[in-house]
Amino acid sequence: MKQKLHNFLFIFLIFISGCGRKQKDVFYFPPEHKVLNVNKLELGYVKNVKVLKTDIGNKILWQPAEIKNEKEFLGYNVYKLVSASFVPKKPLNKSPIMQTNFLDKEVLQNNNLNKSKKCCCYLVRAVFKIDDKIYEGPSSQVVCD
16 A cells, blocks of 8 residues: 555655646657659750860860740769660769850870770769759760760
8 A cells, every 4th residue: 555655645746846847748749741742854965965075175065055934054974884775973064054065184194194095974963952962854865985
């Protein structure tokens, strides 16, 4: 009997100690964030990519992207393919470029080191910022020098 009384008093004191204080939420339900489904095909895509060999490197040229809807256009990313079908995660440019051309000077350095002229392949993607997230449009055709 004495044990039951102690248990009852203990539980009673716990409930009373919470009186007068702000109740804490036991369950936290953050506000729902709508997931935006972005279709890459609806973003602008790059056409007519060409590579010109010059004395200072490979110059990649393309037509401006056909931008659909009112999305925030950031520029273009240029990728050099490592093998015939492998696109690297990082582009050659450090940040999206607004021009419709890019000069790859690394080709000359690599050719001088290897003493063999390797074929380089490139592709270009348009870059957009939608709801504070970065999205890339579809890849252009792959062109090689």
